[in-house]
Amino acid sequence: MSQSQHKDCFGTMFPDNLHLRNNQQNKGKVFSVWISQLEGAVLPVRSDRSIKTDIEQWDKCKECPEFDSCYKLNLAKVALESAITTQ
Template identity: 55%
Template sequence: MNEEHKDCYGSMFPDTLHLNDNVANTGQVFSVRVKKPEGGVIPVYSDRLIEVDFKQWKECQLCVEFESCYKLSMAKIALESAVASH
C-alpha cells in the first residue's frame, strides 16, 4: 500500500463489494461468510455470518497505528456501503 504503513493498514474488514459465496471473505480482523444454497435459480441467501479474530484484534490494538488504521478501515466500509446501495 504505502511504505509508511504496514501492509495490513486499513484492512481490518474484508472487501464487501466483492464477497464470494460459501467461503470466508477475510480482512485482517473481521470475516464474512455468505451462505448460498447450491443450485437455486433465485439468488437466495440462507445465512450471513460475521466472525472476529479476537487474537488479531488485540494485536491490532497494540499497534501504534491502530487509531488511524481503524478510521481508514471504517471509512472504506462506509464508502463500500454507499456504493452498494446505489
C-alpha cells in the same frame, strides 16, 4: 506519515465488501464474513450470513501505534462500500 511508511496490513481489518464471495470465508485481518447461497436455486437465495472476529488479532491491532488511524480508514472504507452497494 506517507503510504510507504505504513505497515502492509494498514486498512485491512475488514474484508473487501465489494467483492464478497458466496459459500466461502471472506477474510480481513480481524473480521471475516461468510455468506451462504443455496446452489441450484432458480433465484439467488442467501440462507445464512455470519461475521467472525479474530480476538487475538484484534488485541494485536490495538497494540499497534497506527491503530487509531488504521481503524478510521477501515470505517471510512466500509462507509463508502456501503454507499456504493446501495446504488
